[in-house]
Amino acid sequence: MSKVKIATVWLDGCSGCHMSFLDMDERLLAVADRIELVYSPLVDAKEFPDNVDLTLIEGAVSSEDDLHKLQHVRARTRLLMALGDCAVTSNVPGMRNYFSRDQLLRRAYVENASCNQGIPTELVPRLLPKSLPLHAHVKVDLFVPGCPPHADLVFAAVSALLEGRQPALQSLVRFGWDDEKSDEQTRDD
Numbered sequence: 001m002s003k004v005k006i007a008t009v010w011l012d013g014c015s016g017c018h019m020s021f022l023d024m025d026e027r028l029l030a031v032a033d034r035i036e037l038v039y040s041p042l043v044d045a046k047e048f049p050d051n052v053d054l055t056l057i058e059g060a061v062s063s064e065d066d067l068h069k070l071q072h073v074r075a076r077t078r079l080l081m082a083l084g085d086c087a088v089t090s091n092v093p094g095m096r097n098y099f100s101r102d103q104l105l106r107r108a109y110v111e112n113a114s115c116n117q118g119i120p121t122e123l124v125p126r127l128l129p130k131s132l133p134l135h136a137h138v139k140v141d142l143f144v145p146g147c148p149p150h151a152d153l154v155f156a157a158v159s160a161l162l163e164g165r166q167p168a169l170q171s172l173v174r175f176g177w178d179d180e181k182s183d184e185q186t187r188d189d
């Protein structure tokens with residue numbers, strides 16, 4: 001049986017959503033037999049391939065590079081999942097939307113810089129006027145919120161899609177930080 005081709009992509013996020021993907025722990029082994037991870041920050045693939053079955057995307061769309069990558073990925077993947085609040089709502093990256101791009105750049109590179117003050121004009125990806133969620137630019141097939149989404153939610157979504165089912169995530173979905181997870185972590189400390 002051919003394996004399902006999966007990719008993960010990191011746009012303007014903190015990598016916490018990818019950590020939740022890895023937090024599936026031993027359940028990763030259960031899905032590993034059925035998938036081929038063809039592109040991800042977790043593997044050493046340089047080019048996003050054609051004909052990907054499912055792509056999980058973390059992060060908002062904040063720069064021209066993000067937008068180009070998103071459009072490139074969308075054209076090559078059958079199902080696209082917005083993974084985490086930044087991808088679903090723009091969340092933390094969206095906090096800069098109250099300011100103009102010029103105000104933001106001046107604050108970061110001039111007012112708060114103790115040396116080499118000046119707004120970069122090359123090498124740094126050009127910011128879009130606003131940081132927006134994925135669906136503001138392309139069609140999204142599944143939204144998985146949370147900051148980060150709980151590993152149970154990621155597992156439920158991925159395993160349902162692997163089985164060709166529409167995931168029923170309502171009881172698991174939470175925006176923002178998961179209080180239960182926070183309690184577990186406090187108990188473990």
Ligand code: SF4
Nearest residue numbers: 013014016084085086
């Ligand atoms: Fe990080 Fe939260 Fe954004 Fe995921 S949703 S990339 S954990 S800030």
